Amino acid sequence: MNTNLSIRHLRAFAEVAYCGSFTQAASRLHLTQSSLTATIKQLEQSVGLILFDRTTRRVLLTLQGEQFRPVAEKLISDFDTAIGDLQAIAGQQQGQVAIAASPSTISRLLPPVIDDYRQQYPDIAISLRDDSAGQIEQRVLDNDVDFGIGANHSGHPELNYQPVLSDRYGVVVPAAHPFMGESSIQWQQLIQEELLFLSADTGIRAQLNQFRQAGQLLLSDQKAILEVSNPAGLAALIRQGIGISVLPALAASTESFKELRFIPLIEPLMRREVCLVSRKGRSLSPAASTLLSLAREHFISMPLPPYLESITPEHPANSSTTPTA
Amino acid sequence: MNTNLSIRHLRAFAEVAYCGSFTQAASRLHLTQSSLTATIKQLEQSVGLILFDRTTRRVLLTLQGEQFRPVAEKLISDFDTAIGDLQAIAGQQQGQVAIAASPSTISRLLPPVIDDYRQQYPDIAISLRDDSAGQIEQRVLDNDVDFGIGANHSGHPELNYQPVLSDRYGVVVPAAHPFMGESSIQWQQLIQEELLFLSADTGIRAQLNQFRQAGQLLLSDQKAILEVSNPAGLAALIRQGIGISVLPALAASTESFKELRFIPLIEPLMRREVCLVSRKGRSLSPAASTLLSLAREHFISMPLPPYLESITPEHPANSSTTPTA
DNA sequence: TTCATTTATCGTTTTAAACTATTAATTAAT
DNA sequence: ATTAATTAATAGTTTAAAACGATAAATGAA
Numbered sequence: 001m002n003t004n005l006s007i008r009h010l011r012a013f014a015e016v017a018y019c020g021s022f023t024q025a026a027s028r029l030h031l032t033q034s035s036l037t038a039t040i041k042q043l044e045q046s047v048g049l050i051l052f053d054r055t056t057r058r059v060l061l062t063l064q065g066e067q068f069r070p071v072a073e074k075l076i077s078d079f080d081t082a083i084g085d086l087q088a089i090a091g092q093q094q095g096q097v098a099i100a101a102s103p104s105t106i107s108r109l110l111p112p113v114i115d116d117y118r119q120q121y122p123d124i125a126i127s128l129r130d131d132s133a134g135q136i137e138q139r140v141l142d143n144d145v146d147f148g149i150g151a152n153h154s155g156h157p158e159l160n161y162q163p164v165l166s167d168r169y170g171v172v173v174p175a176a177h178p179f180m181g182e183s184s185i186q187w188q189q190l191i192q193e194e195l196l197f198l199s200a201d202t203g204i205r206a207q208l209n210q211f212r213q214a215g216q217l218l219l220s221d222q223k224a225i226l227e228v229s230n231p232a233g234l235a236a237l238i239r240q241g242i243g244i245s246v247l248p249a250l251a252a253s254t255e256s257f258k259e260l261r262f263i264p265l266i267e268p269l270m271r272r273e274v275c276l277v278s279r280k281g282r283s284l285s286p287a288a289s290t291l292l293s294l295a296r297e298h299f300i301s302m303p304l305p306p307y308l309e310s311i312t313p314e315h316p317a318n319s320s321t322t323p324t325a
Numbered sequence: 326m327n328t329n330l331s332i333r334h335l336r337a338f339a340e341v342a343y344c345g346s347f348t349q350a351a352s353r354l355h356l357t358q359s360s361l362t363a364t365i366k367q368l369e370q371s372v373g374l375i376l377f378d379r380t381t382r383r384v385l386l387t388l389q390g391e392q393f394r395p396v397a398e399k400l401i402s403d404f405d406t407a408i409g410d411l412q413a414i415a416g417q418q419q420g421q422v423a424i425a426a427s428p429s430t431i432s433r434l435l436p437p438v439i440d441d442y443r444q445q446y447p448d449i450a451i452s453l454r455d456d457s458a459g460q461i462e463q464r465v466l467d468n469d470v471d472f473g474i475g476a477n478h479s480g481h482p483e484l485n486y487q488p489v490l491s492d493r494y495g496v497v498v499p500a501a502h503p504f505m506g507e508s509s510i511q512w513q514q515l516i517q518e519e520l521l522f523l524s525a526d527t528g529i530r531a532q533l534n535q536f537r538q539a540g541q542l543l544l545s546d547q548k549a550i551l552e553v554s555n556p557a558g559l560a561a562l563i564r565q566g567i568g569i570s571v572l573p574a575l576a577a578s579t580e581s582f583k584e585l586r587f588i589p590l591i592e593p594l595m596r597r598e599v600c601l602v603s604r605k606g607r608s609l610s611p612a613a614s615t616l617l618s619l620a621r622e623h624f625i626s627m628p629l630p631p632y633l634e635s636i637t638p639e640h641p642a643n644s645s646t647t648p649t650a
Numbered sequence: 651t652t653c654a655t656t657t658a659t660c661g662t663t664t665t666a667a668a669c670t671a672t673t674a675a676t677t678a679a680t
Numbered sequence: 681a682t683t684a685a686t687t688a689a690t691a692g693t694t695t696a697a698a699a700c701g702a703t704a705a706a707t708g709a710a
Binding site: 005006007008046047048049050053059062063064066068071072074075078079082083085086087089090091095143147218281282285286 | 330331333342371372373374375378380387388389393396397399400403404407410411412414415420468471513607608610622624628
C-alpha cells in the first residue's frame with residue numbers, strides 16, 4: 001500500500017514545516033538540502049498532493065499540508081515513544097519482573113537480593129508470587145512469571161533447572177523434647193515419634209511421600225497423618241508439644257521456628273536442591289536476567305543458616321533430589 | 326534518535342508475530358526469508374531486546390514482544406490511515422472547499438456550479454461565505470477560503486485575479502418612474518434623482534465613490550446620502566418610490582429586484598469585472614482547483630441576465646474596473 | 651540592475667535493502 | 681537411531697535507494 005513511505009518522510013515533512021526552509025531543515029536533520037528536497041518530493045508524489053508551496057524565498061504549507069502537520073507530528077511522536085519504551089525496557093529503566101517462589105524462599109533468601117536489585121533499578125516493578133512447589137513450575141510454564149525458585153521439581157522437559165542451594169533435611173523439635181541434646185538424629189529414631197506434615201501440595205511433604213513410597217523409611221506404622229498447610233501453623237503445633245516434624249533447613253530457619261531446635265537427619269543424610277527454574281528455549285527479559293544473576297551471586301555469598309549450602313555453578317550437583325550416603 | 330528504525334521494521338515485526346514464521350511472513354510481505362530475518366534483527370538490535378524466541382520449528386513472541394505487538398500494530402494502522410486520508414483528499418474522495426463571494430454571486434451565479442460539482446463529488450464539503458468585496462480578499466489572504474469570487478478588487482499584490490464576468494452598471498427604477506420607458510440612461514440624467522446607495526463596504530458603493538472622487542460624475546450637489554446595507558432592503562426602498570439606485574446588473578438581477586426595472590447606464594458605459602480571486606504563489610487543493618475550473622466553465626456558458634457577459638480566458642480584459650467609452 | 655540566498659536538478663558515491671545459495675538446527679517419520 | 685523435510689541464520693552478491701556535491705534557476709532585497 002504505502003510501503004514506499006516511511007517515518008523518514010514524516011520527519012522530513014515535519015522539520016520543513018517547522019523551519020519553513022529546506023536548507024535549514026536539512027541542516028537540522030543532518031542531511032543535504034538536495035536530499036531533503038528529494039524526500040519531500042517523494043512524499044508529495046506518493047500522496048498525490050502538494051504539501052508545500054515554495055519559492056526560493058519562502059516555504060509555506062498548503063492547506064492540506066497544514067492539516068497533515070499535526071497528524072504527522074503525532075505519528076512521529078507515537079513512533080518514537082513506542083521505540084523509546086522498548087529501549088527503556090532493554091536498558092532496565094523500566095519494566096517488571098515476576099518471580100514465583102516458596103514462602104520460605106521469599107522470607108529467608110530473597111529479601112537481600114531484592115534490596116540490592118531495588119537500589120540498582122528502582123524503576124523496575126517486582127512481583128513475588130508465594131507458591132508451593134508444583135505451582136511454581138506451572139507458573140513458569142504458563143509464562144505468569146519470569147522465573148521461579150523452588151525445590152522438589154518434577155524435571156519438566158520444557159523447564160530449565162539451575163541448582164543454587166543444597167538444603168539438608170532435619171527434625172524440628174520443641175525445647176522440652178528428648179532429642180534436644182543430640183547433634184544429629186537417625187531416620188530410624190523417628191519411627192516412634194508423632195510426625196507432623198505440611199500439606200501434600202507443599203514441596204517438603206511431597207518429598208517425604210516420595211521417600212516413604214521408595215520404602216527407604218518405614219512410616220507406614222505411623223498414626224493417622226496430621227498435616228498443616230502452612231509452616232507457621234506447623235511450628236505452633238510443635239511448640240505445643242503435639243509432635244515433631246521433618247523439614248528442610250531452609251523452611252525451619254524462618255521466624256516461626258525461632259524457639260524450636262533443628263537437628264539434622266543422618267543415615268541417610270538427605271538433601272533437596274533449591275533451583276532457579278526458567279523456561280527452556282525462551283529468553284529472559286533484561287530485567288529478569290539481571291535479577292536472576294544477582295540472586296545467584298547472593299546465594300553463593302550470603303550468610304546461610306546451618307545445613308543450607310550454596311552450590312556454585314562450577315560444581316553443579318545432580319539436578320534431582322537425591323539421598324546421599 | 327531512532328532514525329534507523331522505520332515503519333518497515335514494524336510491518337516486518339507484526340507480520341512475523343502474526344504468522345509465527347519467518348518464511349511464511351516473508352512470502353506474505355513479498356520478501357525473501359533472509360531479508361526479513363535481517364530486518365527483525367535490525368529492529369531487535371536497535372531496541373536492544375529480543376522480540377522473538379525462535380527455533381527452526383517455531384517462532385514465539387517474548388514477553389516484551391507480546392507487549393509490543395499491539396503498540397506496533399496501532400502505529401502501522403495509524404500511519405496507513407493518515408497517508409490514506411491524504412491520498413483520499415488528493416483523489417477528491419473527500420475534503421472540503423471554502424469559497425468567499427458576494428451575496429449576489431452566491432444567489433445568482435453559484436447555484437448551478439455547486440449543483441454540478443455536488444453530483445460529481447458528493448463527498449466534498451462545500452462552504453460558501455457570504456462576504457462583501459473587501460472581506461472577500463481578506464478571506465483569501467487569511468487562508469480562510471480556498472478562493473473568492475468578487476468584483477471591485479483592490480489589486481492586492483499577493484492575490485491573483487482572474488476576470489470571468491463583465492458586469493454592466495445601470496439604474497434600478499420602480500415601475501412608476503419616468504425612466505421606465507427608456508432603453509438606456511445617461512449618467513447626467515441622474516443628477517436630479519434621489520440616489521440610494523449600498524453601504525460603503527459593499528463593492529457597488531465603493532465603486533461609485535471611486536467615480537465621484539475622480540470627478541467624472543458630479544454627485545456632490547446631491548442630498549444627504551441614503552444608504553442601505555443590503556440589496557434586499559435597497560430594493561424595498563426603491564419599490565416604495567423613495568428613490569432609484571445605481572447597481573451592477575448582477576446585483577439587480579436577484580429575486581428582490583424582480584418587480585423593478587434595470588436600465589443600463591451609458592456615457593460612459595461602465596462595467597466592473599467579477600473575478601476569481603486566489604492567493605498568488607499558493608497552490609489550490611485538487612478539490613478547490615476542480616471547483617474553480619468548473620465555475621469558470623459555467624460562467625462562460627451559463628444563461629446570464631442582460632448586461633452581464635462572460636469573459637473568456639482567451640480574451641482577458643484589463644483586470645481592474647475601467648470606464649469604457 | 652546586481653547580489654545574496656534558496657530551491658530544484660543532475661550526476662555520482664555511498665549505504666542499505668533485497669536476493670541467491672548454503673549451513674545449521676529441529677522435528678517428524680522411517 | 682537415522683533419515684528426510686522444514687526452518688531460521690549466515691555469507692556473499694546484486695540492486696535499489698538514499699545521501700552527497702556541484703550547479704542552475706528563481707526570488708527578494710539592496
